[in-house]
Amino acid sequence: MINAAIVGYGNIGKAVHEAMLESKDIRLKYVVTSKNLSIGVPLLKDISELKDVDVAILCSPSRAVPGIAASLLAKGISTVDSYDIHTNIADVRLQLDAVAKEHRCAAIIAAGWDPGSDSVVRALMTAMLPKGITYTNFGPGMSMGHTVAVKAIPGIKDALSMTIPTGSGVHRRMVYVELEEGADFNTVSKAIREDDYFVHDETHVMQVESVDKLKDVGHGVHLFRKGVSGVTGNQRVEFNMSINNPALTGQILVSSARAVTKQKPGCYTMIQIPPIDFLYGDTDQLIRELV
Amino acid sequence: MINAAIVGYGNIGKAVHEAMLESKDIRLKYVVTSKNLSIGVPLLKDISELKDVDVAILCSPSRAVPGIAASLLAKGISTVDSYDIHTNIADVRLQLDAVAKEHRCAAIIAAGWDPGSDSVVRALMTAMLPKGITYTNFGPGMSMGHTVAVKAIPGIKDALSMTIPTGSGVHRRMVYVELEEGADFNTVSKAIREDDYFVHDETHVMQVESVDKLKDVGHGVHLFRKGVSGVTGNQRVEFNMSINNPALTGQILVSSARAVTKQKPGCYTMIQIPPIDFLYGDTDQLIRELV
Secondary structure, three states, rough: OEEEEEEOHHHHHHHHHHHHHOOOOOEEEEEEEOOOOOOOOOOEHHHOOOOOOOOEEOOOHHHHHHHHHHHHOOOEEEEEEOOOHHHHHHHHHHHHHHHHHHHHOOOOOOOOOOOOOHHHHHHHHHHHHEEEEEEEEOOOOHHHHHHHHHOOOOOOOOOOOEEEEEEOEEEEEEEEEEEEOOOOHHHHHHHHOOOOOOOOOOEEEEOOOOOOOHHHEEEEEEEEEEEEEEEEEEEEEEEEEEEHHHHHHHHHHHHHHHOOOOOOEEEEEEEHHOOOOOOOOHHHHHHHHHH | OEEEEEOOOOOHHHHHHHHHHHOOOEEEEEEEEEOOOOOOOOOOOHHHHHOOOEEEEOOHHHHHHHHHHHHHHHHOOEEOOOOOHHHHHHHHHHHHHHHHHOOOEEEEOOEOOOOHHHHHHHHHHHHHHEEEEEEEEEEEEEEHHHHHHHHHHOOOEEEEEEEEEEOOOOOOEEEEEEEEEOOOOHHHHHHHOOOOOOOOOOOEEEEEEHHHOOOOOOEEEEEEEEEOOOOOOEEEEEEEEEEEEEHHHHHHHHHOOOOOOOOOOOEEEEOOOOOOHHHHOOOHHHHHHHO
C-alpha cells in the first residue's frame, strides 16, 4: 500500500480523494488544509506537520506548488502536482530535480491533462511523425488555472474563465466576473487582460450577477498532428476528449502518485515516465491486456 | 551516433531505411538480406555475420522474429521489432528479457502501431479512466495476416483482404480474389469464409480481374474509451489516425531503435518506455516543446 497525503482540498483535492477511494493500492493518511472538514481523514493545518507518507499530492494553486514541493521533497516526501504554467515547467523541474535527488525521493510535476496526458500524446505523435505541426485545441470549457488566476486579482468576488477553441491551436478566453462592492470593472478587466495567463490570447471580460449560475466543469481537447513518417507525408493523427475536468485531473494525479513511487530519485514530467507505471496491476497481465 | 543494422528488406525494411536517412542520430551500417540490392549500404547474407552495431531493427515476418532477436541479443546486440502476434507478446517478452539481461543489452518488441503506439494510447487512456471499455476499430485498410491466409487457399492466384470497421471493435472483412484458371469461385469463397482467420467475422468475398489494381498501403485506426475517472462516468477519450502503414511502422521502429539504446538491460514493450526516449533532442528542450 502507498501511504498518501492530499495538500489542499478544493475541487482538485476533493477529486483526488474520490479517485483514491476507488484505487486499491493507495491509502489516504492525511489531508493538509486550513479548512474545517468532516471527511473521515485526519487533517493537518500545515505541510510542516506532514510525516509518515510516501507521497503528497499537491492540489494547491499552481503558483504555490514549486515552494510546497521543494519543502516536502527536502523532507524526503515524494510529490506529484498538476502545475500548469507551461513556460516554467522545464525550469521548475530542474530545481525540484536537484532537491529530490539530494533527499532521495521523486516528484512528477505537471501531471494533469494539459500539461499531462496531452503532453504524452504530443510526444507519442512526434515519435510517429517526427516532422509536422501539432495543434492543441482546448475546450470549450472552464480553465481552472485561468479561473484561479482571475480570482487572485483584487476586486473580484467570483470568476469563471472559459476557453473557446478557434482552431489551429488558437483560443479565445471568455472571462465572467462578479465584482466586490466598490471595485472598478475597467481596472479589474485591464488587470486580467495583462495577467501572464491572458496576455497572449484574445480575452473578453464580462461582468455578471452570478458566476455560480454559469459553472460547468466539463472540458475537452482536440490534438491534431499532420506530418511525415520517414519520407511519407500526409500522416494524420488526432486525439479527442470530452471530460469532467476535476475528475480527470484528480484521477491522473492519483495514477501519478502510483507512478512516482516506482521512479528513481529525481523530478519528472509525464513524458519521462513509462506509461505502464501509472497503472495498477501486474506487469505481464497489463501487457496481455493493453499491448 | 547510434550504429544500426536492418534485418530483412521488404516493405518494412525499406521504410525503416527511409526513416533512418531522415534521422540525425542513427547511422545504417549493414542490411542483412539474401536479396541482391544496390542501396549504398554493405549487405550481409546472415545475422551470424553481424557485428559492430548498437542495435538491429528486425523487419522479418513476425513468426521468425523471436528466434532472430534471441540470437542477436545473445551476441550483445540490442534489437527492436514490430512482432504483432498479440496473444504471444507477453511470453516472448519474458523469454527475450532473460537473454537481454544475461548479455547486457536491451530489446523493444511489438514496436509498430498496433501493437505499438496504439498500446501506449490504450495504457494512457486506462491511467485516465481506470474503469471502462476501450474499443479498437481498425481500418479501412489492408490486413497482411488475412491476405496471407487467403493466398494459401488452393485456386487463388492473388488476393487482398481489407479490414472495414463496423464499430465497437467489430470488423467486416472484404476479400478480393483473382482465381487461377479452372478454379471454382463458390468453392474458394466457402473455403475463405470457413478459415480460422475469417470464421468469426462478417466476410464478403469478391472475384476481380486484377488484385494489383486495388492495392493501397493506407490504413487507419479509431480507438475509443468511455469510462470513469475517480467516481465520475461518461468520460470520453478517442484516438484516430489515417496513415501509410509501412511508413508509420518504419518510423516507429527507428524511434524505438533510438529508445532502446537508453534502456537498462531487458526486454520491453512500448508501454514500458518513457515516451521522451523515442525522441531525438535535448531533454529540457523537448520538455519545453511538448509538455
